[in-house]
Amino acid sequence: MAELSTPTARGPYRNGIKRRQQVVESASNVFAEFGYSGGSIRTIAARVGISPATLIQHFGSKEGLLEAVLEDWTNQSAVHFPDDMHGLAYFDGARRVMDFHLKHRGLIELFLTMTAEASSPVHPARNFIQRRYTDTYEGFVRHLREARESGEVHLGEDEIAYEARLLMAVMDGLELQWLIDPSVDLAGLFNRCLDECIRRWTMPSDR
């Protein structure tokens, strides 16, 4: 019984866990490449060298696999957005998020494909994506308010809402252009935009 309590590197679930992670990564790539509808269980299974049946055995259904992919993606993203930083420093940390995205193209491909697909109310990832956007927006607003209270920036309440939405839009929009044409200088454009945002936010009597 003791061996069964916690799966470890030597424990009984070692292979299962490793395999599961392999499948999730394969699925992320395939969904990023072909979308959720276009990416088939067969393709995903073939890339890790297992049968479609084994894959289904692990995740129950294609939708179960999607949930695992989205969960994994949240974890990967969360690691690289600064949760310990506050106020303006939080937005300065967004540069590192972009650097991370640049090095993990598949991750952002997955996210934007899912987001566009999930504009349909029947898409299985719709709730997840909606929540994700709400969380990001509220996070931006919260940190801008913090920055205002500490005197770092000078923004009214409606300006905070506007700037939060705009920054989100710029991030998504630049990433979209970069996906279509990888020669677009994503990091350069975003850093410049962030510089000007911060400059604008910190200017006294801005508007």
Add this chain to the structure above:
Amino acid sequence: MAELSTPTARGPYRNGIKRRQQVVESASNVFAEFGYSGGSIRTIAARVGISPATLIQHFGSKEGLLEAVLEDWTNQSAVHFPDDMHGLAYFDGARRVMDFHLKHRGLIELFLTMTAEASSPVHPARNFIQRRYTDTYEGFVRHLREARESGEVHLGEDEIAYEARLLMAVMDGLELQWLIDPSVDLAGLFNRCLDECIRRWTMPSDR
């Protein structure tokens, strides 16, 4: 023979043309809703009340139908972007583009879904989308240069490139947020952003 030369409202192709347009509109909606992979010939045909076989007869293949959809979409978009305006007035006309998008949600859903899907090199709409982005970017740059030459704005060459990319990003990004959450005030946010862009561009010795 005379009756066959040009299809008119009374000509022999009248029904065919009307039917064809119906199918293209249905396909636009279905592709917008489920993406290209997820949208099936069967669904598209059912919505216009014809058989899948008839649809294929008209367009040859699913990819042929996609081409017709993209062509139609270009025509619809082109009508509402001001080709007769130049310099700053051109960007002011972008407000009307947004108003048009707001009233034709399916069109923008189609565009953004296609764009995200087409980040994959094997997607049949990839070339089309790439060209579309290039054209838009070059259009923005051209009109900003015109505005500089006529003394309307004060921007360096690299600032023009930056502002063009950023405005494109804001449009796509705000539209994406609006698709996910229709309560987002797309027109309001964009108009405010455009106001500030124009204000920034027209400021002497901006940077």
Add this chain to the structure above:
DNA sequence: GTCTATAAGAAGATAGAC
């Protein structure tokens, strides 16, 4: 845990009648 075999259905596309 993983496989083969297979069910049950939907996909794109074709043939030929009307």
Add this chain to the structure above:
DNA sequence: GTCTATCTTCTTATAGAC
């Protein structure tokens, strides 16, 4: 021009052997 019927292939998912 549109249909029904059908082909082939591919889809997700299950059953049961090893």
